[in-house]
Amino acid sequence: MNIECSHVKDYRLDDRYEQGEGRVFMTGTQALVRIMLDQARRDEAAGHHTAGFVSGYRGSPLGGLDMELWRQRTRLEQARVEFLPAVNEDLGATAVLGAQQAALDHDCEVEGVFSMWYGKGPGVDRSGDALKHGNAYGTSPLGGVLVVAGDDHGCVSSSMPHQSDVAFMAWFMPTLNPASIAEYLEFGAYGFALSRFSGTWVGFKAISETVEAAQSINLPPERVFVQPDFTAPPGGLHVRRADLPSPEIETRIGAKLAAVEAFVEANPIDRRIYDIAQARFGIVTTGKAHLDLMEALRLLGLDESACRRLGIDIYKVGMVWPLARRSALAFVKGKQEVLVVEEKRGIIESQFKEYFYDWPGDKPQRMVGKHRAAGDPLIPWTGELSPLGLVPILAERLSRFFPDEGLAARAAALTATPAPVLSVPGATRRPYFCSGCPHNTSTRLPEGSQAASGIGCHVMAGWMDRNTMGFAQMGGEGVPWAASSRFSGRGHIFQNLGEGTWYHSGSLAIRQAVAAGANITYKILYNDAVAMTGGQPVDGPISPAAIAQSCRAEGVERIALVSDTPEDFHAADFPPRTSFHGRAELDRVQRELREVAGVSILIYAQTCATEKRRRRKRGQMVDPARHVVINPTVCEGCGDCSVESNCLSVEPRQTELGRKRQINQSSCNKDFSCLGGFCPSFVTIEGGRRRKPQPEGLDLAAALADLPAPQLPALDRPFNLLVAGVGGTGVVTIGALITMAAHLEGKGSSVLDFTGF
Numbered sequence: 001m002n003i004e005c006s007h008v009k010d011y012r013l014d015d016r017y018e019q020g021e022g023r024v025f026m027t028g029t030q031a032l033v034r035i036m037l038d039q040a041r042r043d044e045a046a047g048h049h050t051a052g053f054v055s056g057y058r059g060s061p062l063g064g065l066d067m068e069l070w071r072q073r074t075r076l077e078q079a080r081v082e083f084l085p086a087v088n089e090d091l092g093a094t095a096v097l098g099a100q101q102a103a104l105d106h107d108c109e110v111e112g113v114f115s116m117w118y119g120k121g122p123g124v125d126r127s128g129d130a131l132k133h134g135n136a137y138g139t140s141p142l143g144g145v146l147v148v149a150g151d152d153h154g155c156v157s158s159s160m161p162h163q164s165d166v167a168f169m170a171w172f173m174p175t176l177n178p179a180s181i182a183e184y185l186e187f188g189a190y191g192f193a194l195s196r197f198s199g200t201w202v203g204f205k206a207i208s209e210t211v212e213a214a215q216s217i218n219l220p221p222e223r224v225f226v227q228p229d230f231t232a233p234p235g236g237l238h239v240r241r242a243d244l245p246s247p248e249i250e251t252r253i254g255a256k257l258a259a260v261e262a263f264v265e266a267n268p269i270d271r272r273i274y275d276i277a278q279a280r281f282g283i284v285t286t287g288k289a290h291l292d293l294m295e296a297l298r299l300l301g302l303d304e305s306a307c308r309r310l311g312i313d314i315y316k317v318g319m320v321w322p323l324a325r326r327s328a329l330a331f332v333k334g335k336q337e338v339l340v341v342e343e344k345r346g347i348i349e350s351q352f353k354e355y356f357y358d359w360p361g362d363k364p365q366r367m368v369g370k371h372r373a374a375g376d377p378l379i380p381w382t383g384e385l386s387p388l389g390l391v392p393i394l395a396e397r398l399s400r401f402f403p404d405e406g407l408a409a410r411a412a413a414l415t416a417t418p419a420p421v422l423s424v425p426g427a428t429r430r431p432y433f434c435s436g437c438p439h440n441t442s443t444r445l446p447e448g449s450q451a452a453s454g455i456g457c458h459v460m461a462g463w464m465d466r467n468t469m470g471f472a473q474m475g476g477e478g479v480p481w482a483a484s485s486r487f488s489g490r491g492h493i494f495q496n497l498g499e500g501t502w503y504h505s506g507s508l509a510i511r512q513a514v515a516a517g518a519n520i521t522y523k524i525l526y527n528d529a530v531a532m533t534g535g536q537p538v539d540g541p542i543s544p545a546a547i548a549q550s551c552r553a554e555g556v557e558r559i560a561l562v563s564d565t566p567e568d569f570h571a572a573d574f575p576p577r578t579s580f581h582g583r584a585e586l587d588r589v590q591r592e593l594r595e596v597a598g599v600s601i602l603i604y605a606q607t608c609a610t611e612k613r614r615r616r617k618r619g620q621m622v623d624p625a626r627h628v629v630i631n632p633t634v635c636e637g638c639g640d641c642s643v644e645s646n647c648l649s650v651e652p653r654q655t656e657l658g659r660k661r662q663i664n665q666s667s668c669n670k671d672f673s674c675l676g677g678f679c680p681s682f683v684t685i686e687g688g689r690r691r692k693p694q695p696e697g698l699d700l701a702a703a704l705a706d707l708p709a710p711q712l713p714a715l716d717r718p719f720n721l722l723v724a725g726v727g728g729t730g731v732v733t734i735g736a737l738i739t740m741a742a743h744l745e746g747k748g749s750s751v752l753d754f755t756g757f
Contacts, residue, residue, distance in 0.1 A: 021219050025743040028211035029068050031181045035188030039114050040079035050142050051110045052081030053099040055092040059120030060157040061208040062150035085539040088504045089123030093130035096145055100239045103140040112142025114192055120150040121162025132171040135201040136249050138239040144195035151207045153343055154384045163344040165320055168203035172253045174260050175203035175321045177287035182217040190269055193225045198259035199237030209288055215750040216743040228262040269318035270327055279313035281401055282338040286317040289343045295387035296394055300410050310402050323351040329362035339397050340369035343385045431460055436669030438606035440646035441583055442525050446590045456498035458525055475505025482516035492519045492594045500530040503538050514555045514599045521593045521600045527608040544605045545573035551601045558600040560589050609669040627685045628663050634681035635660040645674035
């Protein structure tokens, strides 16, 4: 097999950041980084002496943005873009406000600081006060702010679904909703230009399906923005040295929104897809819903030529709030029906209906969206949209006007067979702790005790028969018990709390529990990394000793530390009367702490197993020359080792003598908790190294030469490929290889690495 590709020799991975035009392959996360680099290049070309600033807090679907910013540190430094990982989201937003205020300082070395804040949906919620103040105070004329909200519409990796548009509206913040990675770059440039002109901070939706994807895209051409004919009020629109509390703040917000309207009219971001002058039927969409709509139309056989023949036009909204009134009303005016397709709540639809009341002459004959009529639901506002889900809705509405097209029959044929659900016997796998994960041990409880859950990998203890339940928002861990304990006959609970969450905001929850006099033991799970989003370091100086000292300062008297290596800690670094214990003492220590009146602290210190594996591969941590194997002849198959370790690397092994146990040496992270059970079948090998299998004279070139060329499918329509599996099995690698190969052949391609519980 010999396939040549002329594009390969010209392709560089750095093109995604350095190429100025043409086609590149990049992820949504990389596009967010490029937005900052492009703005720096844009300002330099215009002769502006500016700098950039990024701050926020990680969280899926923006869990990898900080790591990509770190990877591009050299590029960002050259572009004078500073990255400050924030302790939490609201302090990140406050830091962004400071970046806008920098230009007011006579000692400032730049003319302005263009800034980006980022956070997942719950981070938007908790930062409401900071973001609202920031938007009210404004931006510098050569600064500007993008507020990137990582929205998880489907609740794949969040505590609940999120739609940040509604919050942005409450803070009078214009909101952009890009549909693709290419639009990230286009809308990023637009957002900074709008922010600089109007003085507003600009919301930027980054939903999971886009920001966690990678696509082959055409780089958008540089846009020249028109400066509207707009007279700013006295005092201007931008950030000032002081905005003292007064109604004038609201007055200035009103002026800023007028400036937004003027900018959008001079520089439209909404667009008509076909621009059919006498279209009878109109469809209004935005963001991902636009892509869902276009695919649904394709499935129904309604391509551009069919839409033009029938008179069906589409209006794609780029800024969902405030809706560009004149152009939006011009599109719907006179149409027999307009269908508004939005995922989640109907923000665009509700604005149309407000406009119709004030400008009744611009109404279509009928508009439907979330409802056909009062109380008759049409497009759901819950869950997520999909092309197949839209097919019957489109067929229903369009068949009223085009009965001869057979759309109802096509829709019925498309939806008659339910979408296949993969169900392989024995392949169902519930999310679980990694092999050797500290939580396998740390989340255990003494008999009769109860624990509350929280944000982090340890939440999975809730489905492991460990009497762990309850949930609070990040930073509220344990506080529900401070109230419910007053009405409960139970005298005490344990509260699991990761050290990253403690540093983010959980320390305040401990302060509240102390103030309330609650009987609670906080189990602070120190894993030496923010494991749930990729193993990043906590954003500041933190150690078990520092946590213990802080808790003592908050009024906690009884503090215990449990670790797999207690000998690594020195009592002199900790508050007086701190006790130190090995893992084998965990049960005894917990029994003691649950009898302590008030708040007590148990710090469980053990490095995340996945981080250990990474560091050992990179030579950053010693890989102990120690292995555990199970002698199958001696093993009785009782399973006590699995119970003791809760470890996935302890696997069943079928033998002629029955079911036994074995250690999967490939996945074992050398936690050695399986040795806690007293079993004579366990053999420990000290000083040995695993023997790597040697290839047996394989001539790879000859083997590949004999392979027949594959029968390639026709690519005259979208071709989908689903690769399923668990982490570490090559799922992400397969997707990356296929889409990159397609990109190198000049084909449009995209991949979505979708993970979650």
